[in-house]
Amino acid sequence: MDSQPLSLVSSLSKAALFLQVYLSSSPYTCKFCGKGFSYPDTVKRHEMVVHLGVFPYKCHFCGRGFQSRDSLRGHLPDHTGEKPYRCSHCGLEFNWRSTLHRHIKKLHNRR
Numbered sequence: 271m272d273s274q275p276l277s278l279v280s281s282l283s284k285a286a287l288f289l290q291v292y293l294s295s296s297p298y299t300c301k302f303c304g305k306g307f308s309y310p311d312t313v314k315r316h317e318m319v320v321h322l323g324v325f326p327y328k329c330h331f332c333g334r335g336f337q338s339r340d341s342l343r344g345h346l347p348d349h350t351g352e353k354p355y356r357c358s359h360c361g362l363e364f365n366w367r368s369t370l371h372r373h374i375k376k377l378h379n380r381r
Contacts, residue, residue, distance in 0.1 A: 296308055298310050298312070298313040299313065300313055300316055300317055300320075300321070301317065302317060302320075302321040303320075303321070315337065315338075319337040325337055327339055327341070327342040328342075329342060329345055329346065329349070331346070331349040332349070344365060344366050347365035348365070352365065353365045355367050355369070355370040356370075357370060357373060357374060357378075359374065359377075359378045359380075360377070360378070
């Protein structure tokens with residue numbers, strides 16, 4: 271018998287074992303969809319935002335709700351005009367670090 275199929279079965283068994291361990295390391299499950307989470311606070315936020323439509327972090331300028339403090343912080347410069355992330359290549363400013371990184375990668379061809 272060829273050893274190739276046996277190694278494939280072994281690899282599949284390892285993948286199944288990994289998946290089983292990964293899933294069991296998520297002891298907190300969403301009561302709406304069954305998705306697993308590692309922390310109770312994370313499943314609570316997931317249920318509120320995804321299934322109940324509750325966004326607990328409110329903008330004091332416009333009242334828009336956000337799922338996290340970081341998302342709210344990224345929104346506030348829309349009102350204040352602040353853009354804390356500056357491109358070191360061309361000086362263009364952004365209110366999100368991820369937007370700055372995307373700009374650098376696309377326009378300046380750098381990682």
